Amino acid sequence: MKPFIRYILVATAGLLALPAGAQDIVVGEFASLTGSEATFGVSSSNGVELAKEEINNAGGLLGGRKIKVIMEDDQSRPGQPSAAVKKLVANDKAIAIVGEIASSRSLEAAPICQNAKIPMVSPGSTNPSVTEKGDYIFRVCFIDPFQGTVMAKFALDNLHAKKIAILQDVKSDYSKGLAQFFREYFTSHGGQIVTDLSYTGGGTDKDFRAQLTKIKTGQPDAIFVPGYYTEAGLIAKQARSLGIKVALLGGDGWDSPKLTEIGGAALDGCYFSTHFSVQDKNAKVQDFVKKYQAKFHAVPDGMAPLGYDAMMILGQAINTAGSTDGTKIRDALASVKDYPGITGNITIDEKRNAKKAAVVLEVKGSKTNFFATVPP
Amino acid sequence: MSSTEFIQQLINGLSLGAFYALIALGYTMVYGVLRFINFAHGDVFMIGAFCGYYLSPRLLPHFTGWLTPLGPVTVLILTMLICALLGITIEKLAYRPLRSRPKLTVLITAIGVSLFLEYGGQFVFGADPKSFPQLIPDRALEGTGALTITTTQLAAFIVTIILLVALTLIVKRTRLGMAMRALSNNPTAAALMGVNVDTVISFTFGIGSALAGAGGILFALSYPSIDPLMGLLPGIKAFVAAVLGGIGNIPGAAVGGIILGVVETFVGASAFSTYRDAIAFSLLIVILLFRPAGIFGRVQPEKV
Numbered sequence: 001m002k003p004f005i006r007y008i009l010v011a012t013a014g015l016l017a018l019p020a021g022a023q024d025i026v027v028g029e030f031a032s033l034t035g036s037e038a039t040f041g042v043s044s045s046n047g048v049e050l051a052k053e054e055i056n057n058a059g060g061l062l063g064g065r066k067i068k069v070i071m072e073d074d075q076s077r078p079g080q081p082s083a084a085v086k087k088l089v090a091n092d093k094a095i096a097i098v099g100e101i102a103s104s105r106s107l108e109a110a111p112i113c114q115n116a117k118i119p120m121v122s123p124g125s126t127n128p129s130v131t132e133k134g135d136y137i138f139r140v141c142f143i144d145p146f147q148g149t150v151m152a153k154f155a156l157d158n159l160h161a162k163k164i165a166i167l168q169d170v171k172s173d174y175s176k177g178l179a180q181f182f183r184e185y186f187t188s189h190g191g192q193i194v195t196d197l198s199y200t201g202g203g204t205d206k207d208f209r210a211q212l213t214k215i216k217t218g219q220p221d222a223i224f225v226p227g228y229y230t231e232a233g234l235i236a237k238q239a240r241s242l243g244i245k246v247a248l249l250g251g252d253g254w255d256s257p258k259l260t261e262i263g264g265a266a267l268d269g270c271y272f273s274t275h276f277s278v279q280d281k282n283a284k285v286q287d288f289v290k291k292y293q294a295k296f297h298a299v300p301d302g303m304a305p306l307g308y309d310a311m312m313i314l315g316q317a318i319n320t321a322g323s324t325d326g327t328k329i330r331d332a333l334a335s336v337k338d339y340p341g342i343t344g345n346i347t348i349d350e351k352r353n354a355k356k357a358a359v360v361l362e363v364k365g366s367k368t369n370f371f372a373t374v375p376p
Numbered sequence: 377m378s379s380t381e382f383i384q385q386l387i388n389g390l391s392l393g394a395f396y397a398l399i400a401l402g403y404t405m406v407y408g409v410l411r412f413i414n415f416a417h418g419d420v421f422m423i424g425a426f427c428g429y430y431l432s433p434r435l436l437p438h439f440t441g442w443l444t445p446l447g448p449v450t451v452l453i454l455t456m457l458i459c460a461l462l463g464i465t466i467e468k469l470a471y472r473p474l475r476s477r478p479k480l481t482v483l484i485t486a487i488g489v490s491l492f493l494e495y496g497g498q499f500v501f502g503a504d505p506k507s508f509p510q511l512i513p514d515r516a517l518e519g520t521g522a523l524t525i526t527t528t529q530l531a532a533f534i535v536t537i538i539l540l541v542a543l544t545l546i547v548k549r550t551r552l553g554m555a556m557r558a559l560s561n562n563p564t565a566a567a568l569m570g571v572n573v574d575t576v577i578s579f580t581f582g583i584g585s586a587l588a589g590a591g592g593i594l595f596a597l598s599y600p601s602i603d604p605l606m607g608l609l610p611g612i613k614a615f616v617a618a619v620l621g622g623i624g625n626i627p628g629a630a631v632g633g634i635i636l637g638v639v640e641t642f643v644g645a646s647a648f649s650t651y652r653d654a655i656a657f658s659l660l661i662v663i664l665l666f667r668p669a670g671i672f673g674r675v676q677p678e679k680v
């Protein structure tokens with residue numbers, strides 16, 4: 001970063017440390033409201049909106065101050081998150097940042113928040129390196145070593161798969177991480193990776209027939225596709241048209257209503273791991289689903305409750321800190337323990353990651369059905 | 377690589393290459409007549425896909441019973457007409473006023489038009505990817521053994537060949553085609569011989585854009601996720617295909633597109649799938665090193 005920008009950021013952080021009046025508490029959010037992962041941004045920011053409303057209706061924070069969320073769209077594109085977060089920190093004087101779902105984009109914003117000593121809470125970035133960017137970076141979701149292991153375990157135990165092919169998105173830190181941890185667990189427990197190929201995501205590649213034809217010759221028992229929903233839908237479609245009948249497996253990057261809109265029946269009998277299921281009988285979950293549907297007229301996918309949990313935990317931390325000072329909020333976030341979130345009980349560990357369970361969903365007839373819960 | 381896999385990859389490559397060929401034809405036609413690269417061409421391709429997206433739900437319900445197969449054909453033809461009009465309009469508004477200016481000015485304007493269509497598209501259609509309706513049933517053909525060819529792949533291939541033949545006939549057998557060739561050969565002499573330059577150029581843009589529109593529909597049929605920036609990459613690749621085949625040369629554009637599709641597919645299936653585009657493009661550089669004017673192009677000495 002240029003020294004000049006660093007100077008501005010530090011200066012802003014200094015200004016923010018001054019005692020403020022009883023005005024609104026400004027929280028910045030950056031999300032992919034448009035572009036190839038648009039449903040992630042829309043769902044998570046809906047979750048944030050719902051949480052903000054609840055906090056404000058219950059009397060706000062720090063003795064009556066309301067939360068004001070300033071939203072920036074990063075268009076699912078590299079380069080945009082850093083611009084968005086610089087603006088949120090420098091112009092809007094946000095005291096904390098919520099964002100992103102995609103790990104690549106969180107990784108872009110994290111150093112900026114870290115340098116400005118502004119706590120950042122990612123709702124859904126699962127790549128381990130996100131929170132390694134510094135001690136001001138948190139997340140309320142599990143991480144890829146856990147998610148990759150869950151799916152590897154699932155392939156071995158539930159599908160009795162011995163041979164797996166991997167097709168990963170080379171442009172995404174999330175996808176590469178998931179593939180790596182899947183591979184490690186699967187091969188060390190007697191499985192074999194027969195084909196390991198990649199594609200370029202983010203709307204760049206649309207033809208996967210070359211890779212899939214190659215994968216078909218390896219005769220795998222299942223194919224692990226740890227990418228995002230747009231590509232996963234197209235991959236499923238093309239795999240079926242090439243006569244590949246085995247199950248496709250994915251991670252939370254699949255969790256979007258667009259998945260089956262694009263892939264259709266090709267996805268029947270495929271599985272993916274994610275953060276929550278609308279079919280969870282837990283009263284808290286059902287209450288959230290009802291409120292979400294009432295406000296947004298849509299069934300929440302996995303990203304919505306993550307946005308909600310991120311905002312709620314941040315709100316609680318601001319109250320615990322008793323101030324809008326970045327360092328104090330950071331300390332409060334680091335000490336969150338057994339917070340009863342919609343996506344499970346959240347405990348922030350020493351690496352600022354959330355420890356909690358994952359669920360595996362099965363796709364059937366353009367719907368997702370709850371299949372199993374895997375504890376941490 | 378077994379022979380079945382080899383043939384399957386060849387089929388995959390040909391069907392991908394058919395799209396590049398269809399878009400490359402538009403680049404090559406405009407270049408042949410005007411000696412300039414219409415960078416907005418890939419975005420006309422995108423508009424074509426969106427025409428299909430919006431026209432299909434309105435038109436298809438009217439085609440029932442024995443008329444059903446005519447539905448997708450009508451969508452295709454209407455889309456080609458709309459795109460032809462768009463191409464002609466773009467030329468009239470953006471390029472014609474600059475025709476006497478340096479080529480660089482027009483080139484930069486073309487990039488401007490391209491950005492206008494992309495971000496205008498984001499504004500009008502929304503930036504999130506939309507799923508394209510299934511115009512024809514997408515299934516594998518029977519009786520091909522271990523090989524699979526889908527109905528959409530076949531449709532794309534057939535339409536590309538029909539359009540290619542039609543285009544060749546227009547250019548070689550009609551008066552307008554003759555005028556296009558004359559203009560390409562020597563614009564000043566053609567104008568002096570009574571060729572209406574404006575009409576011929578409009579016509580060239582119209583045909584090129586109609587082909588891009590058809591390409592957009594066929595592409596969206598095979599890869600049913602469309603967004604306003606979808607024309608960017610296929611546009612660049614088709615441009616490369618046109619250069620590879622020898623820009624300004626119609627069979628060259630088709631061959632260039634097919635070569636690019638096949639090379640990309642074979643690299644994509646190899647252990648180097650990560651570097652697919654890098655390797656495919658490096659290979660093209662090598663080909664151009666040996667044939668600088670492209671496979672079918674002739675080196676033209678600069679006229680003094």
